[in-house]
Amino acid sequence: MTLNVAIVGAGLVGSAFIKQLAASKLDVAVVLIARSSKTIVSMDFSPLNLANVDFSAASEGGWTPAQIAEFLSKSPVPAVLVDNTSNEGLAQAYPEFLAKDISVVTPNKKAFSSTIELWNKLFDKSNKALVYHESTVGAGLPIISTLNDLIATGDRVHKIEGILSGTLSYIFNEFGSSDVAFSAVVKKAKELGYTEPDPREDLNGLDVARKVTILSRLAGNLVAGPTAFPVDSLIPKPLESVESVEDFMAELPKYDTDMAKLRDDAKAEGKCLRFVGKVDLTGTPSVKVGVEKYDLSHPFAALQGSDNVIAFTTERYPSPLIVQGAGAGDAVTAMGVLADLIKIVQRGGRK
Structure with a gap:
């Protein structure tokens, strides 16, 4: 051996x-x-x-x-x-x-x-x-190996942007495809096993923030950690202190109008909502995680199911290099x- x-x-x-x-x-x-x-x-x-x-x-x-x-x-x-x-x-x-x-x-x-x-x-x-x-x-997507290869061969990374949570990918794909309530989509995702047993572990954005921290560091921007940059949480502030999962799920529908407004505003602009992580190394480096609006012609808008997608914009790839596919699953x-x-x-x- x-x-x-x-x-x-x-x-x-x-x-x-x-x-x-x-x-x-x-x-x-x-x-x-x-x-x-x-x-x-x-x-x-x-x-x-x-x-x-x-x-x-x-x-x-x-x-x-x-x-x-x-x-x-x-x-x-x-x-x-x-x-x-x-x-x-x-x-x-x-x-x-x-x-x-x-x-x-x-x-x-x-x-x-x-x-x-x-x-x-x-x-x-x-x-x-x-x-x-x-x-x-x-x-299993070749995200880290692709980034490492770009850097090792002397390319210069300008931006990294991606949908890095299979759970949130599914939720926003479902939420944006109809007029269904946000809480109903979260409930369905939980029933299908797409979320953690406590959906707040997905909705707080920390999982995506951890992944973005890793990518940022590999690109040379040594951020202190996943709480060192802005991270949008999808948990309504009044529900952050709710103790049980059952109580959280029961209270979540009260805040559906907030998410519905975001969706309707995006639709009025001919856009869709996606939950993304971003690393921008053009000028002063910046990192953030949260909800963004994208034109319907953008690759991120065409995502299906719980797939992940990431775009590397570099000196050699001014039109981003896209890696897409199943980003979760045993x-x-x-x-x-x-x-x-x-x-x-x-x-x-x-x-």
């Missing part, structure tokens, strides 16, 4: 990743699979059977990040942590893995949108291990993670 792999997270994305990895025949050995309360581990680094991942026989109590890092540090071949969670504590521990020459692959946005200090540790040139995180922005997110792991295998697990 060329690499030993530890997989943390066996939920929806994690399970999809394990299934795809098993089918890929990639020359790696999975030696640890962990979820929140249980860990399956091969202490002698022999490959675990991905066709039959059974946590019922695992002992209670999950391994800590420090324990996983210590175990992988003893690997006889280069090792990789694949973090398929959104766990803050594990994300903060990535430098501990890198310090032990353990590479990291993850869709977890928490580390890359955290402090500048953590960002610098992740991408310290002295690290021998590799870090890949394509799926932190746009699931299978496409897992695909992006697997593609990153393949890149590490191709590089032998080291810089």
Whole structure:
């Protein structure tokens, strides 16, 4: 085997990743699979059977990040942590893995949108291990790799603009296509499973702000974090302190007229509403997240369903380079993670 792999997270994305990895025949050995309360581990680094991942026989109590890092540090071949969670504590521990020459692959946005200090540790040139995180922005869409290629080849990025939330993409596509109430669209999105169990986690704009933070930093504009620039929240201010999801959903219809006015005003101008993130590097750099109006001829106006779309305007691409497609979902997110792991295998697990 060329690499030993530890997989943390066996939920929806994690399970999809394990299934795809098993089918890929990639020359790696999975030696640890962990979820929140249980860990399956091969202490002698022999490959675990991905066709039959059974946590019922695992002992209670999950391994800590420090324990996983210590175990992988003893690997006889280069090792990789694949973090398929959104766990803050594990994300903060990535430098501990890198310090032990353990590479990291993850869709977890928490580390890359955290402090500048953590960002610098992740991408310290002295690290021998590799870090890949394509799926932190746009699931399996080649957004980060495209941006990195543009910069690495000497192009100059002027603007990055995109619809980066599958949830909000769906909501605004539905909301703009008829006279349906905004609260009714949110309710439908929740019933279809497009939103988080608490839709406010989507409506507050923080998920998009995290993704925009990552893109801004990759483009050289080291913003302090996702709260360091303007972010429009779609949660009415009087409802920000509502405790339960049920109460929030019950009260949301009272504020439908505000969103309806925004939609009607846009329609009167021959435009549509979209929830976007923007990075503008022309002149003084600026970053913002919120509702914008677009002409019906704009690529963003033609978006369907829960797709994502991002436009890179650069010196070489004055007419923006567009990346569009499914930006959310277990299978496409897992695909992006697997593609990153393949890149590490191709590089032998080291810089």
